[in-house]
Amino acid sequence: xxxxxxxxxxxxxxxxxxxxxxxxxxxxxxxxxxxxxxxxxxxxxxxxxxxxxxxxxxxxxxxxxxxxxxxxxxxxxxxxxxxxxxxxxxxxxxxxxxxxxxxxxxxxxxxxxxxxxxxxxxxxxx
Numbered sequence: 001x002x003x004x005x006x007x008x009x010x011x012x013x014x015x016x017x018x019x020x021x022x023x024x025x026x027x028x029x030x031x032x033x034x035x036x037x038x039x040x041x042x043x044x045x046x047x048x049x050x051x052x053x054x055x056x057x058x059x060x061x062x063x064x065x066x067x068x069x070x071x072x073x074x075x076x077x078x079x080x081x082x083x084x085x086x087x088x089x090x091x092x093x094x095x096x097x098x099x100x101x102x103x104x105x106x107x108x109x110x111x112x113x114x115x116x117x118x119x120x121x122x123x124x125x126x
Contacts, residue, residue, distance in 0.1 A: 050105030
């Protein structure tokens with residue numbers, strides 16, 4: 001588990017370091033098509049990561065409810081990511097908020113999945 005966490009943190013840090021010159025969400029003036037495409041993909045990943053995390057690690061009807069709630073929160077983040085008219089401060093705040101929501105959703109759904117797996121193991125063992 002610790003190795004996975006270190007790996008995920010390293011990859012996330014590398015992505016942020018690569019995207020930091022354009023701040024991922026503030027890339028509307030990037031003229032290099034490859035870098036612009038990379039930043040588009042990074043922005044989309046930031047926006048949808050909590051949704052697919054909820055769907056993959058959740059269970060039953062609650063996973064759809066959680067995905068819907070996270071999706072509603074992520075829509076403004078997606079708008080901030082791709083609308084060039086927003087101010088840079090607003091986009092930077094959107095990036096920070098999007099990353100925070102992503103981390104919170106991943107932590108919550110992982111804990112919920114572990115708790116359900118543990119409860120199922122206790123029922124099976126009893």
